[in-house]
Amino acid sequence: MMSSNVCFNNNCKELVEKTRKGWRRRTGEFADLCDRCGSAYDDGKFCETFHLNSSGWRSCESCGKQIHCGCIVSFHTFVLLDAGGIECISCARKSFILTPNPAWPPPSLFLPLQPERIKDVNNWNPIAGSGPVPWRQAPSLFNGSTIQNELQHKASFLEATGSINMLSLGERPSASSSENNIKDSCEKLMNGKLKIGLPGTLENGHAGLNREEPPKSCISGPRQLSYANNDLSAPSFCLTVGSACKNEPTDHSKVSVSVPQQTTLSTPLGKQLGGHAKVDCAGEMQVRNSKTRGDGRGKHHLLPRYWPRISDQELQQLSGVSNSVITPLFEKMLSASDAGRIGRLVLPKKCAEAYFPPISNPEGLPLKMQDLKGKEWLFQFRFWPNNNSRMYVLEGVTPCIQSMQLQAGDIVTFSRIEPEGKLVMGCRKASTITADQGSEACSSGNGVAANGNVSTKSTKFSEEVPANSTKKGFSSITHVAAADSTSARAETKVSDDLVKESLGNNRSICCKRKGSTPGSKSKRLRIDNEDLIELKVTVVQAQGLMRPPSSGASTVIVIEGCEIEEYEQDAPIIGRPTIPQIDHLGEKIQWVQCEDCFKWRKVPDSAVLPSRWICSENSWDPERSVCSAVQELTADHLRDLLPHNNKASKKKKTSKQEMDLVEHLDGLDALANLAILEEGETLPASSQATTKHPRHRPGCTCIVCIQPPSGKGPKHEQSCDCIVCKSVKRRFKTLMLKREKKLSEKEAEAEVACQKLQPPLAGQLLDADDIQEPIEDAGHFSPQHRELNNEGSVDDPSYLNEKKFSASPYKGEIDLNAKPERDDELSPGSDSGSMMRILQDAAEQYVRHCGNGSFVGNQKNGDGAGETNPSNCVIVSGSHQTDVDHNRPLPIGTAASLAPNDQ
DNA sequence: CTCGTGCATGGTT
DNA sequence: CAACCATGCACGA
Numbered sequence: 044m045m046s047s048n049v050c051f052n053n054n055c056k057e058l059v060e061k062t063r064k065g066w067r068r069r070t071g072e073f074a075d076l077c078d079r080c081g082s083a084y085d086d087g088k089f090c091e092t093f094h095l096n097s098s099g100w101r102s103c104e105s106c107g108k109q110i111h112c113g114c115i116v117s118f119h120t121f122v123l124l125d126a127g128g129i130e131c132i133s134c135a136r137k138s139f140i141l142t143p144n145p146a147w148p149p150p151s152l153f154l155p156l157q158p159e160r161i162k163d164v165n166n167w168n169p170i171a172g173s174g175p176v177p178w179r180q181a182p183s184l185f186n187g188s189t190i191q192n193e194l195q196h197k198a199s200f201l202e203a204t205g206s207i208n209m210l211s212l213g214e215r216p217s218a219s220s221s222e223n224n225i226k227d228s229c230e231k232l233m234n235g236k237l238k239i240g241l242p243g244t245l246e247n248g249h250a251g252l253n254r255e256e257p258p259k260s261c262i263s264g265p266r267q268l269s270y271a272n273n274d275l276s277a278p279s280f281c282l283t284v285g286s287a288c289k290n291e292p293t294d295h296s297k298v299s300v301s302v303p304q305q306t307t308l309s310t311p312l313g314k315q316l317g318g319h320a321k322v323d324c325a326g327e328m329q330v331r332n333s334k335t336r337g338d339g340r341g342k343h344h345l346l347p348r349y350w351p352r353i354s355d356q357e358l359q360q361l362s363g364v365s366n367s368v369i370t371p372l373f374e375k376m377l378s379a380s381d382a383g384r385i386g387r388l389v390l391p392k393k394c395a396e397a398y399f400p401p402i403s404n405p406e407g408l409p410l411k412m413q414d415l416k417g418k419e420w421l422f423q424f425r426f427w428p429n430n431n432s433r434m435y436v437l438e439g440v441t442p443c444i445q446s447m448q449l450q451a452g453d454i455v456t457f458s459r460i461e462p463e464g465k466l467v468m469g470c471r472k473a474s475t476i477t478a479d480q481g482s483e484a485c486s487s488g489n490g491v492a493a494n495g496n497v498s499t500k501s502t503k504f505s506e507e508v509p510a511n512s513t514k515k516g517f518s519s520i521t522h523v524a525a526a527d528s529t530s531a532r533a534e535t536k537v538s539d540d541l542v543k544e545s546l547g548n549n550r551s552i553c554c555k556r557k558g559s560t561p562g563s564k565s566k567r568l569r570i571d572n573e574d575l576i577e578l579k580v581t582v583v584q585a586q587g588l589m590r591p592p593s594s595g596a597s598t599v600i601v602i603e604g605c606e607i608e609e610y611e612q613d614a615p616i617i618g619r620p621t622i623p624q625i626d627h628l629g630e631k632i633q634w635v636q637c638e639d640c641f642k643w644r645k646v647p648d649s650a651v652l653p654s655r656w657i658c659s660e661n662s663w664d665p666e667r668s669v670c671s672a673v674q675e676l677t678a679d680h681l682r683d684l685l686p687h688n689n690k691a692s693k694k695k696k697t698s699k700q701e702m703d704l705v706e707h708l709d710g711l712d713a714l715a716n717l718a719i720l721e722e723g724e725t726l727p728a729s730s731q732a733t734t735k736h737p738r739h740r741p742g743c744t745c746i747v748c749i750q751p752p753s754g755k756g757p758k759h760e761q762s763c764d765c766i767v768c769k770s771v772k773r774r775f776k777t778l779m780l781k782r783e784k785k786l787s788e789k790e791a792e793a794e795v796a797c798q799k800l801q802p803p804l805a806g807q808l809l810d811a812d813d814i815q816e817p818i819e820d821a822g823h824f825s826p827q828h829r830e831l832n833n834e835g836s837v838d839d840p841s842y843l844n845e846k847k848f849s850a851s852p853y854k855g856e857i858d859l860n861a862k863p864e865r866d867d868e869l870s871p872g873s874d875s876g877s878m879m880r881i882l883q884d885a886a887e888q889y890v891r892h893c894g895n896g897s898f899v900g901n902q903k904n905g906d907g908a909g910e911t912n913p914s915n916c917v918i919v920s921g922s923h924q925t926d927v928d929h930n931r932p933l934p935i936g937t938a939a940s941l942a943p944n945d946q
Numbered sequence: 947c948t949c950g951t952g953c954a955t956g957g958t959t
Numbered sequence: 960c961a962a963c964c965a966t967g968c969a970c971g972a
Contacts, residue, residue: 380965385950389964427952434964
């Protein structure tokens with residue numbers, strides 16, 4: 044531009060009328076050359092012609108050919124070797140090292156050779172699989188404009204720092220150009236806390252570690268130079284830990300990070316995945332090659348949680364292994380599945396695609412990986428088709444994970460050893476994350492080598508999870524993440540925080556992970572049995588203090604088997620804990636302890652007491668409205684009633700309570716039994732039940748898992764007002780509400796289905812899958828139906844069992860495989876409908892007893908009833924089927940509406 | 947009956 | 960809303 048009429052070649056400056064296009068400048072424009080220069084450029088002899096006396100000439104490591112590595116013109120003609128040195132593009136092709144110089148702009152952008160280059164890259168893909176891992180993505184595929192900006196940023200940056208490896212190499216401003224979004228990436232990196240060293244990178248102008256190092260060190264690892272490129276989303280960066288750097292001090296400073304590299308989806312990857320168009324964060328289009336573009340995965344930024352946060356110590360360790368440049372690729376917190384016995388480690392898709400060899404066959408290919416000890420492991424890197432996408436997994440990792448003593452929640456890191464291109468797997472124990480600000484944790488973690496350390500830490504871990512871990516070794520640490528609904532989010536949040544944090548300490552991440560669930564995304568709360576129990580107890584206790592507000596309605600949600608009452612309208616009243624009992628007259632009462640004198644007073648069951656209650660408030664028994672009054676309860680009696688602090692006692696107490704209340708099994712009974720989870724006695728059972736239900740883990744106390752076998756467990760009388768029963772009632776209300784809602788929504792459809800299916804249904808007892816069930820169910824709630832049921836089954840405990848569980852091998856036992864949350868997925872063989880049926884029947888019966896339909900109406904919404912599936916709710920119970928006559932006639936809509944009203 | 951495999955599901959992001 | 964991915968789970972060995 045500036046010299047449209049002057050040859051861009053400084054050594055020429057010839058005035059020309061018509062210029063020829065030369066290399067692409069950082070501005071995006073092409074250098075205008077005179078004929079002579081243009082020809083030289085086209086012939087690939089520009090540097091030989093004009094830069095012979097310039098610095099930057101190097102020899103191809105393979106053929107010895109002299110290549111000018113010092114200017115943009117020849118940028119595309121060589122490749123930086125992982126081990127150092129360069130190789131001319133021809134040799135590089137032969138050796139399949141086609142990865143473009145990462146640090147440099149894609150040659151394609153600068154030279155006419157682009158096509159070739161691109162071709163190479165493309166070709167590389169197939170090869171990549173078997174060859175070196177293509178982890179260094181080809182230079183960015185950005186278009187000129189972007190590049191230019193990038194370049195400029197970079198250039199300036201680099202120049203400022205003056206220490207970046209690239210610079211050291213030479214003079215290639217262009218190098219900077221290749222990095223796109225550096226800024227962006229830097230930010231990310233920084234955020235991601237690549238404190239390690241982010242070479243200071245671009246953002247702050249510090250070359251980070253590199254700065255301190257002699258330029259040559261930088262040079263030692265060509266790889267280092269490579270940073271940049273594509274989407275910076277991936278915070279990978281090259282650390283020069285090798286010879287040059289390795290001897291340096293251990294802290295971050297010592298590790299030289301060449302540059303954060305983004306891995307992105309290099310061509311190969313992109314291609315293979317087919318995916319998304321790639322526009323990197325900067326919005327730059329990758330122009331590199333059609334394939335890449337085609338695939339384009341536009342958002343390829345690796346999620347922050349996968350950003351490698353390797354400490355220098357870790358790096359050192361790694362470097363120690365190979366004595367070379369280490370490029371952290373990514374890391375991943377082991378999920379329960381990953382650490383499980385299955386031996387499959389799910390790889391983040393983008394990471395897999397970006398750093399592992401491209402694979403087109405689901406079979407994948409064997410991938411060698413080395414641990415910090417230098418031990419080699421062979422995994423199968425493969426993928427499964429999944430939702431039009433792929434799920435990448437590393438199979439056969441169990442031995443390795445075990446050797447590293449990793450468990451769910453721990454982090455495995457993947458790095459690459461530059462010279463060899465070997466993949467290295469390191470690790471960090473979750474338990475160390477917190478404490479170790481230092482790198483010890485990491486080191487130990489990384490260190491597989493540091494088994495000792497690891498074990499120590501892991502020990503702690505295992506202490507927490509004795510049982511599980513013992514057997515499974517790396518079982519899914521159910522305990523780890525305890526109830527963290529937070530953990531999952533915590534993670535996310537942490538990430539953000541981390542991002543904000545400066546790079547100081549990688550460990551920060553540790554904090555985040557600590558106690559987090561395995562799997563940053565863990566959606567399911569995992570909790571150890573004991574913890575679960577504790578938590579549950581705590582919750583139960585807390586709930587025991589709650590009394591419904593005047594508005595009454597509460598929504599019960601179940602979390603990990605623990606029912607949590609939600610009061611949406613009015614805050615619940617926190618009442619004083621009491622001990623319910625049925626007195627000799629058969630009346631329900633509750634015992635409450637005076638806060639002043641500690642004597643126990645009897646109050647009506649309906650009494651809602653304030654958290655602080657004293658004898659003077661005993662308006663029900665004037666005689667005992669003073670502390671001086673004698674306690675009615677005898678010591679023995681009290682002993683029996685008193686809840687104990689320990690779980691066992693609690694169970695005892697509760698069960699006793701329950702037993703005291705037992706009368707006969709009726710509808711409420713069924714409901715109550717379903718909700719028995721709150722009773723300690725069921726806790727033990729939960730484990731057992733869990734074993735039958737894959738979806739529930741040991742310790743799961745959800746209503747499904749805790750359901751005791753028929754005939755077992757405490758029974759509740761219809762009028763029982765114990766906490767359990769109340770919960771059940773509330774749940775039932777919610778259930779009804781949801782059901783009603785659901786029914787309404789499907790009314791039309793249901794009706795049609797109903798008519799179609801009715802005939803067959805009559806003969807079927809239980810078919811959870813049957814579409815008609817909803818209808819039936821609806822009918823179930825018709826007044827008549829209820830009547831009928833009432834007589835037929837209310838008083839007959841066996842009714843529920845025999846009819847409702849007819850499909851189950853265990854009477855009264857709920858199929859743990861049931862998926863209450865799923866409407867249409869109940870499998871024919873599944874007993875999933877059982878619980879619903881039980882609930883329904885019980886509810887029905889209960890309703891009859893209660894004789895009021897208000898509760899349904901009270902439920903503001905059914906969403907709160909977490910565990911029950913609306914649709915499932917609709918499922919007709921076997922009993923109903925017998926009453927088909929009554930039910931069937933009712934249109935769903937009617938039925939639905941009737942249900943609530945009826946009650 | 948257990949285990950491994952491959953795919954499906956659905957919660958999260 | 961779609962992609963991701965942790966986990967479920969059917970099926971075969």
